[in-house]
Amino acid sequence: QVQLEESGGGLVQPGGSLRLSCAASGTNISTYTLAWFRQAPGKEREFVAASSWSAGNTFYGNPVKGRFTISRDNALSTVYLQMNDLKPDDTAVYYCAADDLRIGAHPHFYDYWGQGIQVTVSS
Numbered sequence: 262q263v264q265l266e267e268s269g270g271g272l273v274q275p276g277g278s279l280r281l282s283c284a285a286s287g288t289n290i291s292t293y294t295l296a297w298f299r300q301a302p303g304k305e306r307e308f309v310a311a312s313s314w315s316a317g318n319t320f321y322g323n324p325v326k327g328r329f330t331i332s333r334d335n336a337l338s339t340v341y342l343q344m345n346d347l348k349p350d351d352t353a354v355y356y357c358a359a360d361d362l363r364i365g366a367h368p369h370f371y372d373y374w375g376q377g378i379q380v381t382v383s384s
Contacts, residue, residue, distance in 0.1 A: 263287045263373040265357045270378035273347055277382070281342040283357030283375055290314075294364040295333055295340040296371060299353035299380075306356070308366035310342060322366065324350070347382045355380050 269281040281297070296311035308322045310331035319331050330343040340357060355378055358371035 263290075263293075263359055265359060265373055265375035267355065267357050267375045267378040270355065270380045272381045272383065274384050275348060275382055277347050278343070278345045279347065279380060281344070281355055281357075281378065281380070283340045283342075285338040285340070285359060288361075289335075290333075290338050290340075290359065291335040293359045293361050294371075295331075296358045296360075296364075297331060297340075297342045298356045298358060298368060299351075300356070300377075301353040304353075306368050307353075308368075309355070311364055311366070312340060313364050320364075320366070344380070347380075349382050351380065352382050353380060354378065 264286045267283050273279050292314045297309040298306050300306040311320045312331045312333050328346045333340045357375040359373040360371045363370040
């Protein structure tokens with residue numbers, strides 16, 4: 262069973278930066294797809310970024326391209342989300358997700374989820 266725990270959220274001003282971390286336990290994540298999603302109040306869960314285990318490929322949702330970067334450290338069983346030039350529309354609960362078979366931009370591709378962490382962008 263894979264457990265995921267996010268950290269690094271908080272309040273930041275528009276234009277600022279945050280780095281989220283997601284620590285995985287219970288398995289070797291080197292062969293897992295790792296992803297970040299977010300959900301704002303009253304909205305559906307939205308794909309942010311994913312890192313495939315093969316060839317180090319990364320994928321991003323259109324709203325965050327050029328501003329967010331996903332990276333992973335398999336030795337530390339951790340995936341990161343560096344968020345730059347944050348905007349009020351980035352305010353949401355951010356979730357880490359993992360799957361050992363699939364990759365995609367829809368939440369149903371992922372079997373394992375963290376509890377989520379709040380990111381608030383406001384002046």
